[in-house]
Amino acid sequence: MTTLRIILGDQCSRGLSALRDLDRARDVVLSMEVAEETGTVPHHRQKIALIFSMLRHFHAALVARGVRAEHIRLDDPENSGSFTGEVLRAVRRHRASRIIATHPGEWRVAEAMRGWEAAAGIPVEIREDDRFLCTRAEFARWAGGRRQLRMEYFYREMRQRHRLLLEPDGTPTGGQWNYDAENRKRLPPGESPPPVPRFAPDAITREVLELVARRFPRRYGGLESFGWPVTARDAGVALRDFLAHRLPRFGDYQDAMAAGEPVLYHSLVSPALNGGLLDPLEVCQAAEAEYRAGRAPLNAVEGFIRQILGWREYVRGLYWLRMPGYAEGNALEAKRPLPEFYWSAETDMACLRHTLAQTRDHAHAHHIQRLMVAGNFALLAGIDPAAVNAWYLAVYLDAYEWVQLPNTHGMALFADGGVMASKPYAASGAYIHRMSDYCGQCRHDVRRAEGEGACPFNFLYWDFIARHAERWRGNARMALPLRNLERMPPERLATLRAQAARFLESLPPAADYC
16 A cells, blocks of 8 residues: 655655655655646746755655655656646556645645545545644634734734743743834944855756756746755754854844845745745744843844744735635735836836845845835835736745735735735835935935936825825824825825826836746
């Protein structure tokens, strides 16, 4: 009796639920590279390379442990091109009597997986993905009956459940739950964050990079800078480097942006976390240990743990709670096509140019660049949420739909109408100027809101507030911008809105990227 056990591209974890009770003599572990998953979304080439390399290394590790493992490569001439096709081929090949899989991270794949039993004619067991610290059912129970699903309250409960940064009496270490107010400093001039470890591609990764370059010559994104960890061992090295060299200053500068500094003090652990190379609880416990040992301040450690234990778990829960309809919302009725510069990075707005060029070259940008530069522009400009969501999912190395969709759709675009955020994260150029050095390198003047040379974020901001003014009337957190709007002379507002309209009409729409 052979059991076929399935490994997906973001499930490269030795403790994966699908691998529990594995019978090495009888069971077969199947992993696969399929064209369907490289074509449904036009992923950045580094994202494709990362997943394929992680899978191939994980397969090699299983074989080294004596596991009957089989990996189907993209260029295998018999490859059917889909998860379902490869599972059915493997069932026939190995005369499997049942299939065991771990629940996937995307609604579309979960729907396909639910059809395997009927297609294969054998039982299929889909196990909970217990690499997350809150199950889908637990999140649904937490959300039940709540009028607003605020992450902060969820985060506090998760801290208590997992005993992180708590005193013996259950109160938060330091006397408060959240130190975000201390984490908003601009990077001082001349400050040079420490270098980040780069993992030179080994023979397996070089083979993958050659495959990706050959099969996807026109696909978005450069491969030259690829140096990501693709094994659990290397991911651990990267984590320890962050804890020792960047965590102590992560808190102060986690919202800062600087030209020529794509990493600053960020961890870069999200690709490894989301791919299964790191365990989220172990990562949080390691960060807490740095605080307990006096090597990192509380604001840095709490901010880092909040991103993993709070945001990461929260957005995953929200995704499964609200799908499949969540992706279809468009509360602000945004219809404008995505501008071409999101793909090309060719724009005279320095903040966007730096963020988008960094994204193209490294498949990475940190959360403030994603939210308050790329996301803020899309919000203010009224870009179609479906187009923006598709772009975010395609271009970032750590983007899987469960984490990308709520962050983009709900937080950046307010397209869910306030399910996730209590107000839109809309800002003028003043925010970007306060948190970065971008504006000093820009042809636009961040101090000007209208006329020649004015910063587009300024007139777009007021156009956005005016466009949705009636919608904001009942939102207490939007009271200040509404009061400022009402004080503005009508003729000035008309000038600002006219300039916004001319600017937006001048932007060429994006072409398709395959």
